[in-house]
Amino acid sequence: MIKVTQVASGSIADELGLKPGTELISVNGRELDDFLDWQFLTADEEFTLHIRQPDGEEIEYEIERPLTEPMGAAVEPARIRRCANRCDFCFVDGLPEGLRDVLYIRDDDYRLSFQYGNFATLTNLKPADEARIIEYRLSPLYVSVHATDPVIRRWLLRNPTAPDILEQLRRFAEHGIRFQTQIVMSPGVNDGRVMEQTLADLYAFGGPILGVSIVPVGLTEFSKHSRVREPTTEECRTAVRQLTVWQERALAERGAPWVYGADELYLRADLALPAEASYGDFEQVENGVGSVRFLQRRIREDAGLFGDWAGRRIGVVTGASMGRLMPQVMAPLEEASRARLELIVVPNGLFGPRVTTAGLLPGKSIAEALAGRSDLDLILLPGESLNDDHLFIDNMSADELAAVVPVPLRFSKDFSDALETGAAA
Ligand code: SF4
Numbered sequence: 241m242i243k244v245t246q247v248a249s250g251s252i253a254d255e256l257g258l259k260p261g262t263e264l265i266s267v268n269g270r271e272l273d274d275f276l277d278w279q280f281l282t283a284d285e286e287f288t289l290h291i292r293q294p295d296g297e298e299i300e301y302e303i304e305r306p307l308t309e310p311m312g313a314a315v316e317p318a319r320i321r322r323c324a325n326r327c328d329f330c331f332v333d334g335l336p337e338g339l340r341d342v343l344y345i346r347d348d349d350y351r352l353s354f355q356y357g358n359f360a361t362l363t364n365l366k367p368a369d370e371a372r373i374i375e376y377r378l379s380p381l382y383v384s385v386h387a388t389d390p391v392i393r394r395w396l397l398r399n400p401t402a403p404d405i406l407e408q409l410r411r412f413a414e415h416g417i418r419f420q421t422q423i424v425m426s427p428g429v430n431d432g433r434v435m436e437q438t439l440a441d442l443y444a445f446g447g448p449i450l451g452v453s454i455v456p457v458g459l460t461e462f463s464k465h466s467r468v469r470e471p472t473t474e475e476c477r478t479a480v481r482q483l484t485v486w487q488e489r490a491l492a493e494r495g496a497p498w499v500y501g502a503d504e505l506y507l508r509a510d511l512a513l514p515a516e517a518s519y520g521d522f523e524q525v526e527n528g529v530g531s532v533r534f535l536q537r538r539i540r541e542d543a544g545l546f547g548d549w550a551g552r553r554i555g556v557v558t559g560a561s562m563g564r565l566m567p568q569v570m571a572p573l574e575e576a577s578r579a580r581l582e583l584i585v586v587p588n589g590l591f592g593p594r595v596t597t598a599g600l601l602p603g604k605s606i607a608e609a610l611a612g613r614s615d616l617d618l619i620l621l622p623g624e625s626l627n628d629d630h631l632f633i634d635n636m637s638a639d640e641l642a643a644v645v646p647v648p649l650r651f652s653k654d655f656s657d658a659l660e661t662g663a664a665a
Contacts (some may be wrong), residue, residue, distance in 0.1 A: 321351070421451070451607065539654075554582070
């Protein structure tokens with residue numbers, strides 16, 4: 241059973257009298273466990289829906305509707321699947337104390353992998369989950385492969401019972417499931433020859449492996465430094481050389497680069513980012529793969545949509561890693577918006593200087609960096625630094641930040657969303 245949380249006005253759910261708190265019990269006699277059941281079991285023109293209203297009344301509806309008309313009921317989020325691994329590089333171990341409880345949950349959930357592109361290891365799947373992935377054709381799935389050698393993968397995941405990932409992928413691929421995959425590169429463990437074998441195995445898989453990203457392991461002050469370390473410049477350069485050879489082969493044989501280095505890998509390698517064409521369709525941009533080239537493309541495509549910001553002073557807040565790359569984005573943005581831009585690189589006062597991503601900037605660090613900046617007309621903040629409840633990682637809310645900063649703030653993911661036509665009014 242799952243509960244309704246919201247009903248769209250005038251929708252089928254509204255006409256049926258569903259309301260927040262209505263319990264959705266079954267569809268065609270099959271019990272509902274989570275949003276996936278609701279989404280997939282109701283994806284028919286005709287079905288029987290069994291519900292219980294908040295006052296206890298149970299009702300069965302025979303639904304007939306065109307597929308183009310959505311049901312219009314949002315349901316409660318799924319209870320997150322916990323992770324069965326204990327990776328030495330786990331971000332959760334690298335968190336300081338005193339943050340929101342939810343941040344300490346190690347999630348590893350195939351449902352979120354399908355729905356939101358969260359990477360999952362597939363090590364906690366039960367037979368019923370596998371059957372469900374196949375029945376609902378949950379594709380593409382985002383999978384943390386790390387290494388295809390089962391022994392090395394178990395070592396990386398600190399999980400002696402982790403199944404053979406290639407066998408798992410094969411079973412799903414036979415049923416038409418596709419995968420975006422990642423390798424979090426832990427130096428001395430899954431780089432070098434191990435990475436070569438992993439790439440060879442994934443490439444040999446053919447079409448079902450849509451892409452592979454290589455992300456250097458990232459640690460905080462609080463991580464298990466006695467057990468894992470970050471890669472050196474030379475180790476990152478080696479990885480870039482390796483992936484470039486595979487990219488060239490994939491481009492020649494399959495017409496797409498297939499394997500991608502995270503921006504962070506090039507930064508740590510002290511190498512220039514590859515050209516836009518090297519990122520395919522930017523399928524893994526949410527994983528920090530091609531963020532700069534993606535922003536440049538968006539600015540170019542949306543150049544005509546920017547409002548008239550001529551002469552306005554706009555501060556652009558980011559973290560230290562993007563801070564090194566942002567000048568490549570600021571120049572075309574300045575040209576498109578005609579604003580005078582100032583990059584404001586904020587050090588992470590919560591995690592320490594090792595953590596440089598904009599998405600993990602605490603509100604308090606941003607507030608300190610922006611104190612007294614009444615000389616600006618507007619400040620743009622990284623949209624990914626806020627969660628769905630508009631909270632920064634340190635629990636400060638967007639409203640609390642706005643109350644202490646003397647100029648208007650806008651959260652932005654690609655600049656066009658914040659500077660589009662009419663925004664200057
Ligand atoms: S798979 Fe590893 S990194 Fe991911 S949540 Fe589990 S322990 Fe942490």
